Amino acid sequence: MKVKLFLSVAFFLSIICHVSAQDDLLKELDTIKSKEKQTETLGFKGLQICNMQSTKLTAKGEWYVLISHRFGDLTEGFENFFGLDDAYTKLGAIYGVTNWLSVGASRQTNNKIYELTLKYRLKTQEVDGFPVTIVGYNTMDINTNLSTDQYPNLQFNNRLAYTTQLLVSRQFSDKISLEINPIYIHKNLYDETTERKDQFAVGLGGRYKFTKRLSMNLEYAPRINAPESEVYHNLLSVGLDIDTGGHIFQMVFSNCQTMNDVYAFSNATGKWNGGGIYFGFNLYRVF
Template identity: 70%
Template sequence: MTFSLVLFVYALASAQEDLLGQLDTVKLKEKTIETATFKALQIGNMQSTKLASKGETYILIAHRFGDLTKGLDNFFGLDNAYTKIGAIYGVTNWLSLGASRQTYHKIYELTAKYKFANQETNGFPVTIVGYNTWDINTELSEDDYPQLKASDRYNYSTQLPISRKFSNSFSLEITPIYVHKNLYDLIPGTEKENQFLIGAGGRYKLTKRLSFNLEYAARINAPENTIYHNPLTLGLDIETGGHVFQLVFSNSQSLNDVAVFTNTTGKWNGGGIYFGFNMYRVF
């Protein structure tokens, strides 16, 4: 009887140990969302897969100075700056809306950013986000275009950023891009109504508060007579408490997505390098 009781207690203890082991295995396999794939809402000019959280408001102030390669002629670009001021609001954790105004063509830009999927540990491998912009060019004049219609002022872009955080230091993003212009023949033969691009960008963490960013977008169906170039941008993210400060060097001076992707005039190997910054403050 005593021997049977000992066997029973031993079997019960073994069963509990197996159960605890199984529970530990389940915990290891639990799916958790990867965070901090990118620290800022942008990589440089391109959008990242980061969204404003529900109830958060981001204030954006951005500058792109003139051509650095002209030296003292324009005081290394300080004489010819573009400015963008805007705000982004997190409606939900998966949807944010934004509005901005910039000096380039006096453009007002409305944006929507929304999340389709999150990267998970032991689960879904990537984060997928959608992003749309609607540009309103208020600089166009009926004196220059007597038959100008309201819709001629509108340009649009649609993007699908797809990112993966490979480690605490390295993240990569691929972004299919579509741009539509209602008025696109300002310089005949150099533009198209619809343009497609593939963009790629990455972030490498250098220190706790500093990371190096790089991005590039290739135009798939660029016009044969185009005078524009593929945008290439590099920069640094600096985390300073309540905001991320981004230093940017690019061959594009524009600040709106449509112009960055289809009207980049500079060449890294031939003049037209623009320094600037993006500053996001969250409330």
């Protein structure tokens, strides 16, 4: 009996020592990890803030399917049934080539525009190191709605327009993230009375997280060298992100109905204080 009791006590003590050793080992691993540079990865939940891109990228090998929709002018009321009669749709796909590089292609009904995109991370925010995340973003539009009936001397080059953007964001806390985005816009074909061949803008965006799955987004993009005209205005949008687990659903209210970057930053036709408010959504599904 004494032998059995002795063996039982010895076995119990060996278990305690084993667990204690494991705890010490885990503590050492945690200490090692804490010395490594940690990065912020969830400054923005969606790939877009509203219309403007965020600094979030797809992971390597991931496919994102994009469905965006913008209804007509809400302020027209029953005239267009609160925008339901005049809607634009955008369909696209984005692929993560690496964890820092993604490519995309989309097509929207407005002017039958095809948009090709390239997004690449240059630097990532670190908890105790580099203060911001920096991402480059380039787009190329192909306007397939233009015809030689309208422009007899039309060439393929006239269909093209571009943007070059530098997205710089910082996650200040678990709830608040902000972004600034210098933007260069180039159009090969443009209206000299209301547009410029080369135009600059500065996008400002932010996100406030209410809960784990719900956040509010805001963006504003003042144009720097826009011609004096009452035709186009600075982009201003507000949205709501809903994370359903399988996809990100973004509800958007904006003064721009078109969804390609060139038009959004230079050809917003609405005014929040004078008509031209468009409701819509962005839906991203990852595979």
